[in-house]
Amino acid sequence: MKFISWVKKKNSTDLEEDNGKLGTFGGVFVPSLLTILGVIMYLRFGWVVGNVGLFGTLIIVTLSTSITFLTALSIAAISTDQVVKTGGAYYMISRSLGIETGGAVGIPLFLAQALSVALYVIGFAESLTEVFPAFNIKVVGIVVTVLISLLALYSTQATIKTQYFILAAIALSLISLLLGKPLEDTQIEMWGAPAHRSENFWVVFAVFFPAVTGIMAGVNLSGDLKNPSKSIPKGTFMAVGVGYIIYMLLPIILAGRADATTLLTEPLIMRRLAWWGDAILLGVWGATLSSAVGSLLGAPRILQALASDRVLPHYLQWLGRGNGKYNIPRAGTLLTMVLAIVAVYLGNLDIIAPVLSMFFLTTYGVLNIAAGVENLLGSPSFRPSFRVHWFFSFLGAIGCLAVMFLINATATVVAAFFVSMIFIWLKRRGIQTAFGDVRRGVWLAIARSALLRVNKVADPKNWRPNILILSGAPTKRWHLITLGADFTGGQALMTVSTVIKAPDVAFERLQKMEDNIREFLQSRRIQALVRVVNAEDPFVGGERLVSMYGIGGLVPNTVMLGDTQEMEHHQPYCDMIRHFYQARRNVIIVRAEEDASFGDRKRIDLWWGGLNKNGGLMLLMAYLLQNSLNWQHADVVVKMVVSDESAVDKTRKNIDDILHNMRVKFERQVIVSNGRSFWEILKHESDQADLVMLGLAEPNEDFLTYYESLSEKTAHLPPTVFVLAAQELDFKDVLL
Known part of the structure; x- marks a missing residue:
C-alpha cells in the first residue's frame, strides 16, 4: 500500500506540468521500463539461464544492455541538440539524415508498433485463458484492444496512470519472487545444461535481446513531454539502468533455486519459485498490457508526424491532425486499433514477428548512425549538451546490425528490402522540407577531402x-x-x-x-x-x-x-x-x-x-x-x-x-x-x-x-x- 500511495503521489506531481504534459518519470521512465520488463523476463528468462547458466546469462544481459546503452547515448546526444517534437525516433532521424531516411524508417516503425499491439494482446489473452479456459483468445484480444484504445483516445495522461498500477503489479511479482524459496536441492548452474540438451550461446542471445529494446516507448511520447531534451535522456538512462540491475539479479535467484532441466522445461517456473505464485501471473498480464499500451501510444504519434511532414500520400494527410488540448492523434489511434484488431483476429503473427523486430533494430541502428555522423562532421549547428564520441555511436550501429543477423538473417534482408523500397519511393517524390539535415554536411566533407586530393596537373x-x-x-x-x-x-x-x-x-x-x-x-x-x-x-x-x-x-x-x-x-x-x-x-x-x-x-x-x-x-x-x-x-x-x-x-x-x-x-x-x-x-x-x-x-x-x-x-x-x-x-x- 505504501508503494501504491507513493505512485499516486508521484503521479500527481509528474502530471501537474505545464499544459498537463508529461514529465520524466511518467512520460519516459515508466513506459520504457515496463517494456523492458516484459514477457521475455517472465516466460523465457528461466529458459535462458537453463541453457547458458548463471555466468553465460550475465554475459548475455551485459552484452545486450551494452548495445541498448550505446543507442541510449545516441538518443541523448540528438535529443539534447534539438527540441524533439511529435514522432520520437522518426522526428530525430528525419531532422538528422533527411526526410527520405526518416520516412523509410518511420513508416515500417509505425507498422511494427501497430502490429506489436496485437502481439502483446494475444500474449495477454493466451496467458489469461491458461487460468480461465472458458475464455476465447480472439474475443479477449479484441475486447482488450478496444478497451485500451478507448483509454488512449480519451486521454494520454489517463493511459499513463494505468501504467503505474501495472508497474505496481510487476514490482509485487518481483518482490514475491525474491521472498520465495528453492524448488529443489540444487547447486548454482554456472554454465547451464550439457551441450547436447541446450541451445547455442548466440541462439539464446538472440532470444533474449528483444527484452532490452524497450527504450523507444518513452521516446515515442516526445510530443507529449514537457521538456523532451531533459526527460528523454534522463528517463531512458534510468530505465536502462534499473532494467540492467533487475536482469542481473534475477539469474542469481533462478540458478540458485532450480536446476537447469527444470528451468528449460517450465516456461512459468517463476510462479513455482515465488512466495505468492499468482503474483507472477499479475506480472505477466501487466507486462503484456503495458507493452501493448506503450505501442498503442507510440504508433499513432509516429503516424501523426509522418502525415504532418507530408511523407504520407496527400489523401492520408488527415492523419496528421491532433485533437483536444493535448493534440491527441485520435484518427491515428483509431487506425492503429483497426490494424491491431485485424491482426488479433487473424491470430498468428509468427511469420511477420521477426520482421517487426528487425524494424525496431533498424530504427536503433539508424539513430546511432545519425548521432555518429553528426558528431563526426562537427557541424557548428550540432551542439548537444550531452556529448558522445562518434566511435560509440557507430559501435552501437554495428552492434544492432550484428544482432539483426544473429536473430534472423532472412528477416533482416526482408526488412532491408522493405525500407529501401520506401526510401526510393520517397526520393522520387522529391518532398520539399523547411528543415535542413546532415546530408549536405556529409557531401561537403567528402567534397573537401576530394578537393584537397585532386591534383591540378591533368591525369x-x-x-x-x-x-x-x-x-x-x-x-x-x-x-x-x-x-x-x-x-x-x-x-x-x-x-x-x-x-x-x-x-x-x-x-x-x-x-x-x-x-x-x-x-x-x-x-x-x-x-x-x-x-x-x-x-x-x-x-x-x-x-x-x-x-x-x-x-x-x-x-x-x-x-x-x-x-x-x-x-x-x-x-x-x-x-x-x-x-x-x-x-x-x-x-x-x-x-x-x-x-x-x-x-x-x-x-x-x-x-x-x-x-x-x-x-x-x-x-x-x-x-x-x-x-x-x-x-x-x-x-x-x-x-x-x-x-x-x-x-x-x-x-x-x-x-x-x-x-x-x-x-x-x-x-x-x-x-x-x-x-x-x-x-x-x-x-x-x-x-x-x-x-x-x-x-x-x-x-x-x-x-x-x-x-x-x-x-x-x-x-x-x-x-x-x-x-x-x-x-x-x-x-x-x-x-x-
Missing part, C-alpha cells in the same frame, strides 16, 4: 570533361545542355552558366535566377551545377567567368557554347574564344538551330586530320557521346580525305590500328579528293549526318577572318560541333 588515366556551358537562358539553347549532358553521361561535371548583360544586379536576383534554372534542370532530370553572373558585356563576362570559376584543382577544362550569327558580335566572340584557348580550356562550339533535336541520333561524322591535338579530343568526345543513352545507337564514322589512291591503303591501316588500340566500335571512311575541295567533299558526304564534328584552328591574330570563312563554308551542314583542344594534355595518352 590522362582519369581525365573526364568538366564542361562549363555558356548557354544563356536554358530554354533558348536547350540543345547545348542536352548535348553537354550526353558528353558527361552522368560521370563528369557540367555547369550551366548565364551572363546577364547588366552592370548592377542585386545579389538576391542572381540567386533567384540560379534557383529557377536549377529547378528547371531538375524537373527535366539534368544533373548540373548552375552559375549566373552579371557583366557590362556578355563576352567580357564569359571571359571573367571562365577565368574565375572553379575551386582548387577542380576547374572546368572544357568550355561549350553556341555560335554567333550577328556580324557585330564576331570580333568580341573571336576574342573570347582566343581568351579561352590562352587559358588552356578546350572549346566546343555547337552550331545548330535553337530547337535542334539532332535528327535520329543515328550517325556522327567525324572529320579527322590526325591523332594529335584536335584529333585526339574529337575521338574522345565522340566515344563519350556514343556511350550516352541518347546516342547509344549512333554510328561514329571517322572520315579522312587523301589526295590520291596511293595513300588510301596506308591511311586505312593507320586508322584501323588506332581504332583497334582505342577499343572502340567506330567505322572509318577514306575519301579520295580527285581534285575536289575539302568543303565540297564535306557538304556532299555529311549532308545526311545527324551530327558533324570538325576541328578548329588555333586562334591567332587573324582568327576573325578564319572563323567567318569557316562559318560561311559550313553554313548548310547539319548540326555541327567545332572542337578546339587547348588543355596541356596529350589526348593520345587517354585514348591508347
Whole structure:
C-alpha cells in the first residue's frame, strides 16, 4: 500500500506540468521500463539461464544492455541538440539524415508498433485463458484492444496512470519472487545444461535481446513531454539502468533455486519459485498490457508526424491532425486499433514477428548512425549538451546490425528490402522540407577531402570533361545542355552558366535566377551545377567567368557554347574564344538551330586530320557521346580525305590500328579528293549526318577572318560541333 500511495503521489506531481504534459518519470521512465520488463523476463528468462547458466546469462544481459546503452547515448546526444517534437525516433532521424531516411524508417516503425499491439494482446489473452479456459483468445484480444484504445483516445495522461498500477503489479511479482524459496536441492548452474540438451550461446542471445529494446516507448511520447531534451535522456538512462540491475539479479535467484532441466522445461517456473505464485501471473498480464499500451501510444504519434511532414500520400494527410488540448492523434489511434484488431483476429503473427523486430533494430541502428555522423562532421549547428564520441555511436550501429543477423538473417534482408523500397519511393517524390539535415554536411566533407586530393596537373588515366556551358537562358539553347549532358553521361561535371548583360544586379536576383534554372534542370532530370553572373558585356563576362570559376584543382577544362550569327558580335566572340584557348580550356562550339533535336541520333561524322591535338579530343568526345543513352545507337564514322589512291591503303591501316588500340566500335571512311575541295567533299558526304564534328584552328591574330570563312563554308551542314583542344594534355595518352 505504501508503494501504491507513493505512485499516486508521484503521479500527481509528474502530471501537474505545464499544459498537463508529461514529465520524466511518467512520460519516459515508466513506459520504457515496463517494456523492458516484459514477457521475455517472465516466460523465457528461466529458459535462458537453463541453457547458458548463471555466468553465460550475465554475459548475455551485459552484452545486450551494452548495445541498448550505446543507442541510449545516441538518443541523448540528438535529443539534447534539438527540441524533439511529435514522432520520437522518426522526428530525430528525419531532422538528422533527411526526410527520405526518416520516412523509410518511420513508416515500417509505425507498422511494427501497430502490429506489436496485437502481439502483446494475444500474449495477454493466451496467458489469461491458461487460468480461465472458458475464455476465447480472439474475443479477449479484441475486447482488450478496444478497451485500451478507448483509454488512449480519451486521454494520454489517463493511459499513463494505468501504467503505474501495472508497474505496481510487476514490482509485487518481483518482490514475491525474491521472498520465495528453492524448488529443489540444487547447486548454482554456472554454465547451464550439457551441450547436447541446450541451445547455442548466440541462439539464446538472440532470444533474449528483444527484452532490452524497450527504450523507444518513452521516446515515442516526445510530443507529449514537457521538456523532451531533459526527460528523454534522463528517463531512458534510468530505465536502462534499473532494467540492467533487475536482469542481473534475477539469474542469481533462478540458478540458485532450480536446476537447469527444470528451468528449460517450465516456461512459468517463476510462479513455482515465488512466495505468492499468482503474483507472477499479475506480472505477466501487466507486462503484456503495458507493452501493448506503450505501442498503442507510440504508433499513432509516429503516424501523426509522418502525415504532418507530408511523407504520407496527400489523401492520408488527415492523419496528421491532433485533437483536444493535448493534440491527441485520435484518427491515428483509431487506425492503429483497426490494424491491431485485424491482426488479433487473424491470430498468428509468427511469420511477420521477426520482421517487426528487425524494424525496431533498424530504427536503433539508424539513430546511432545519425548521432555518429553528426558528431563526426562537427557541424557548428550540432551542439548537444550531452556529448558522445562518434566511435560509440557507430559501435552501437554495428552492434544492432550484428544482432539483426544473429536473430534472423532472412528477416533482416526482408526488412532491408522493405525500407529501401520506401526510401526510393520517397526520393522520387522529391518532398520539399523547411528543415535542413546532415546530408549536405556529409557531401561537403567528402567534397573537401576530394578537393584537397585532386591534383591540378591533368591525369590522362582519369581525365573526364568538366564542361562549363555558356548557354544563356536554358530554354533558348536547350540543345547545348542536352548535348553537354550526353558528353558527361552522368560521370563528369557540367555547369550551366548565364551572363546577364547588366552592370548592377542585386545579389538576391542572381540567386533567384540560379534557383529557377536549377529547378528547371531538375524537373527535366539534368544533373548540373548552375552559375549566373552579371557583366557590362556578355563576352567580357564569359571571359571573367571562365577565368574565375572553379575551386582548387577542380576547374572546368572544357568550355561549350553556341555560335554567333550577328556580324557585330564576331570580333568580341573571336576574342573570347582566343581568351579561352590562352587559358588552356578546350572549346566546343555547337552550331545548330535553337530547337535542334539532332535528327535520329543515328550517325556522327567525324572529320579527322590526325591523332594529335584536335584529333585526339574529337575521338574522345565522340566515344563519350556514343556511350550516352541518347546516342547509344549512333554510328561514329571517322572520315579522312587523301589526295590520291596511293595513300588510301596506308591511311586505312593507320586508322584501323588506332581504332583497334582505342577499343572502340567506330567505322572509318577514306575519301579520295580527285581534285575536289575539302568543303565540297564535306557538304556532299555529311549532308545526311545527324551530327558533324570538325576541328578548329588555333586562334591567332587573324582568327576573325578564319572563323567567318569557316562559318560561311559550313553554313548548310547539319548540326555541327567545332572542337578546339587547348588543355596541356596529350589526348593520345587517354585514348591508347
